[in-house]
Amino acid sequence: MPTKPFKGTIKLDVRDSVPDWEPYTPPQAPEGAPNILIILFDDTGLATWSPFGGRVNMPTLQKLADRGLIYSQWHTTALCSPTRSTFLTGRNHHLNSMSCITEGSQGFPGWSGRIPDECAPMAHILQDAGWSTFWLGKEHLVPQQDIAPGASHKHWPLQMGFDRFYGFLGGETNQWYPDLVEDNHFIDQPYSPEEGYHLSKDLADKAIGMIRDQKASNPSRPWFMWFCPGANHAPHHCPQEYIDKYKGMFDDGYDAYREWVLPRMIEKGILPKGTQLTPFNPLPEDVANPGDAVRPWDSLNADEKKLFSRMAEVFAGFSEYTDVQIGRIIDYLEQSGQIDNTLIFYCADNGASGEGSPNGSVNENKFFNNYPDDLSENMKYLDVLGSPQTYNHYPTGWAAAFSAPFQMFKRYSQYAGGTCDPLVISWPKGIKARREVRHQYHHSTDIVPTILDVCGLEMPKVYRGVEQYPLSGVSMRYTFDAAPHAPTQKQRQYYAMLGTRGIWENGWKAAALHAPLVSKGHFDQDQWELYHVDEDRSESKNLANKHPEKLQALIQAWFEEADKNLVLPLDDRSARELLTVERPSDEPPRDHYIYYPGTSPVPEGVAVNTRGRSYKILANVEIADPNCSGVIFAHGSRFGGHSLFIKNRKLYYVYNFLGIKPEQQFISPQELSPGRYTLGMEFTREGAGQYQESLGKTKLYINDQVVAEGSMKTQPGHFTLSGDGLCIGRDSGDAVSQEYQQSGEFKFTGGTIDFVGVTVEQTQYLDLEKQAAAALALD
Numbered sequence: 001m002p003t004k005p006f007k008g009t010i011k012l013d014v015r016d017s018v019p020d021w022e023p024y025t026p027p028q029a030p031e032g033a034p035n036i037l038i039i040l041f042d043d044t045g046l047a048t049w050s051p052f053g054g055r056v057n058m059p060t061l062q063k064l065a066d067r068g069l070i071y072s073q074w075h076t077t078a079l080c081s082p083t084r085s086t087f088l089t090g091r092n093h094h095l096n097s098m099s100c101i102t103e104g105s106q107g108f109p110g111w112s113g114r115i116p117d118e119c120a121p122m123a124h125i126l127q128d129a130g131w132s133t134f135w136l137g138k139e140h141l142v143p144q145q146d147i148a149p150g151a152s153h154k155h156w157p158l159q160m161g162f163d164r165f166y167g168f169l170g171g172e173t174n175q176w177y178p179d180l181v182e183d184n185h186f187i188d189q190p191y192s193p194e195e196g197y198h199l200s201k202d203l204a205d206k207a208i209g210m211i212r213d214q215k216a217s218n219p220s221r222p223w224f225m226w227f228c229p230g231a232n233h234a235p236h237h238c239p240q241e242y243i244d245k246y247k248g249m250f251d252d253g254y255d256a257y258r259e260w261v262l263p264r265m266i267e268k269g270i271l272p273k274g275t276q277l278t279p280f281n282p283l284p285e286d287v288a289n290p291g292d293a294v295r296p297w298d299s300l301n302a303d304e305k306k307l308f309s310r311m312a313e314v315f316a317g318f319s320e321y322t323d324v325q326i327g328r329i330i331d332y333l334e335q336s337g338q339i340d341n342t343l344i345f346y347c348a349d350n351g352a353s354g355e356g357s358p359n360g361s362v363n364e365n366k367f368f369n370n371y372p373d374d375l376s377e378n379m380k381y382l383d384v385l386g387s388p389q390t391y392n393h394y395p396t397g398w399a400a401a402f403s404a405p406f407q408m409f410k411r412y413s414q415y416a417g418g419t420c421d422p423l424v425i426s427w428p429k430g431i432k433a434r435r436e437v438r439h440q441y442h443h444s445t446d447i448v449p450t451i452l453d454v455c456g457l458e459m460p461k462v463y464r465g466v467e468q469y470p471l472s473g474v475s476m477r478y479t480f481d482a483a484p485h486a487p488t489q490k491q492r493q494y495y496a497m498l499g500t501r502g503i504w505e506n507g508w509k510a511a512a513l514h515a516p517l518v519s520k521g522h523f524d525q526d527q528w529e530l531y532h533v534d535e536d537r538s539e540s541k542n543l544a545n546k547h548p549e550k551l552q553a554l555i556q557a558w559f560e561e562a563d564k565n566l567v568l569p570l571d572d573r574s575a576r577e578l579l580t581v582e583r584p585s586d587e588p589p590r591d592h593y594i595y596y597p598g599t600s601p602v603p604e605g606v607a608v609n610t611r612g613r614s615y616k617i618l619a620n621v622e623i624a625d626p627n628c629s630g631v632i633f634a635h636g637s638r639f640g641g642h643s644l645f646i647k648n649r650k651l652y653y654v655y656n657f658l659g660i661k662p663e664q665q666f667i668s669p670q671e672l673s674p675g676r677y678t679l680g681m682e683f684t685r686e687g688a689g690q691y692q693e694s695l696g697k698t699k700l701y702i703n704d705q706v707v708a709e710g711s712m713k714t715q716p717g718h719f720t721l722s723g724d725g726l727c728i729g730r731d732s733g734d735a736v737s738q739e740y741q742q743s744g745e746f747k748f749t750g751g752t753i754d755f756v757g758v759t760v761e762q763t764q765y766l767d768l769e770k771q772a773a774a775a776l777a778l779d
Contacts, residue, residue, distance in 0.1 A: 090448025123161025170722020179723025499572025
């Protein structure tokens with residue numbers, strides 16, 4: 001903000017001078033300005049939660065809905081980072097350079113994963129105007145290569161206008177062992193799951209503490225809080241008592257759930273009478289992604305039905321447990337007299353997630369490694385789903401059910417199943433209506449304009465010397481006092497995500513027939529569908545042949561929006577192809593890395609990359625105590641990772657391949673006595689398996705002697721989407737190996753680690769035959 005001119009008088013002597021404090025006094029928010037609380041869940045379709053007709057009980061959300069408004073046609077971008085960027089800036093996600101999740105960024109204007117200076121965050125505007133600003137929970141807007149203690153912090157929350165941050169920077173995290181950041185630095189979680197820890201509970205505690213501290217010192221200042229729990233993103237983790245509340249409630253299956261939920265959504269006024277269900281698997285076979293297929297419930301065997309039902313129970317328990325923790329924040333606002341003048345948005349960032357594959361998973365990381373799930377392996381975890389022993393995700397059938405009555409789910413931006421999400425707005429002081437539904441068509445880009453409108457603020461045309469992109473959305477404030485079916489003030493909204501695309505304009509919708517993550521290309525050959533959404537809310541009747549002129553006009557409108565919003569190029573490559581692209585960072589990839597004990601975990605985005613390569617790990621170690629033990633090197637978790645450690649006086653190397661037991665273990669037959677050693681291992685890659693996992697031989701070394709050797713395979717993709725970074729002298733968070741899972745961090749004791757060196761092949765192995773086929777397919 002420009003500095004105000006000094007209007008006092010300056011003389012030689014201060015006694016003859018007149019002070020003017022106005023240029024140096026921090027701005028104050030307008031009198032009576034509201035607090036703002038955004039509660040943003042992940043991966044939740046419109047048919048999930050009880051206030052919208054779903055089976056998942058949400059007592060806090062219902063309480064807010066009873067004193068506010070429910071929105072039936074509020075939309076998102078279909079994926080988390082892009083939607084969150086619209087909440088942060090009020091611009092379309094490509095203008096924010098968030099075409100995809102940050103882990104899938106590319107070197108194009110709309111894809112870089114770095115929010116440009118032309119998109120000033122709303123938090124900066126509120127901060128400059130006198131609000132305290134807090135962000136808790138999921139962030140997922142920092143470029144992956146910047147999630148590191150020594151990397152650029154330009155896009156971390158405190159640099160984006162927030163006074164305080166407590167949460168995780170990546171796309172997901174283990175709810176029992178989260179990858180935590182406080183303000184500008186990484187921290188260990190405050191206590192263990194055995195002591196009652198869960199991230200949802202921890203976040204609520206911190207949120208209450210931040211507001212309490214602010215009100216203790218500056219009670220006249222309003223605050224803005226963005227509260228983003230890990231729910232309902234995988235892994236679905238929650239206390240057993242909440243899972244038990246849903247025992248048997250999903251035994252009828254996901255086909256039956258869709259039939260059950262639609263009449264309830266109509267009864268609650270969310271959908272109009274006559275709304276039709278759309279079918280499972282609506283895409284033609286030559287278009288569809290097989291990994292997103294839904295298996296009919298009647299085709300499942302007894303074990304599959306049992307497993308899939310339990311996965312839905314865990315998901316429901318996770319959602320309700322988190323809602324109850326949020327209820328503690330709402331209770332505190334009521335007790336402290338703040339609730340009436342707090343504008344609350346309670347919503348989700350995209351449709352239900354289909355990333356659990358048609359068969360569900362006890363380890364979602366398999367999806368990101370293109371590795372199939374095995375029923376017999378998954379059934380072993382039936383009774384512990386939701387516990388620290390699993391990283392579970394339900395199958396695609398539940399994603400389609402919880403996104404009913406629409407087609408598809410998360411990632412499918414052309415259909416409402418990916419974009420139509422729950423939204424409740426409560427503001428007792430500013431909204432007279434109670435328990436009413438609003439049907440105006442809106443989008444996540446409209447949240448920032450609404451908040452600025454309510455607060456009497458404007459997004460500046462120039463901010464910190466940079467000319468700004470105009471806001472992409474419109475204010476929703478008019479809906480607070482409007483009739484339920486009053487005309488919407490939004491005219492057009494484009495959609496584009498992972499090769500899928502669509503556009504809504506004045507009640508009509510055009511949708512391109514394309515699936516995400518299929519590597520098929522040929523976007524110029526896409527067929528388009530046409531829906532009259534005002535008459536057909538579920539997008540069940542394709543009118544392309546009936547209104548070809550309308551369809552062509554909408555297709556032309558999509559290309560206009562694509563040009564204006566930096567959407568191109570389109571990209572439908574597989575998850576593994578997107579996530580394993582080498583991206584530039586402050587520290588370019590090299591073939592030799594040195595790590596020392598006593599540092600924070602090194603995030604995977606900047607740690608040594610052993611994927612698809614031969615590699616060596618060598619540590620200079622001095623053993624002083626005959627009972628020396630502990631981790632020398634560890635990277636990953638029980639759901640995928642590797643570790644070099646000493647146990648029972650013997651040297652171990654364990655490669656935990658996607659959590660599949662038994663672990664690949666190499667153990668020295670001889671014991672280690674006191675002395676100085678070079679301890680390590682070497683993996684020599686010899687080829688690739690069916691799913692592009694690396695196959696080869698591993699040798700375990702004590703000094704220059706091979707003490708164990710054998711065949712081994714390594715993961716083609718990341719150990720985790722985020723968290724569980726590389727550690728020296730301990731294993732932070734969730735342990736890699738079952739050999740020391742019950743021993744906490746298994747810190748190295750009884751000796752000294754000088755350093756650990758990791759050497760990798762300079763060039764990552766690439767499947768040249770597959771790359772050539774992909775190039776020909778795009779030709």
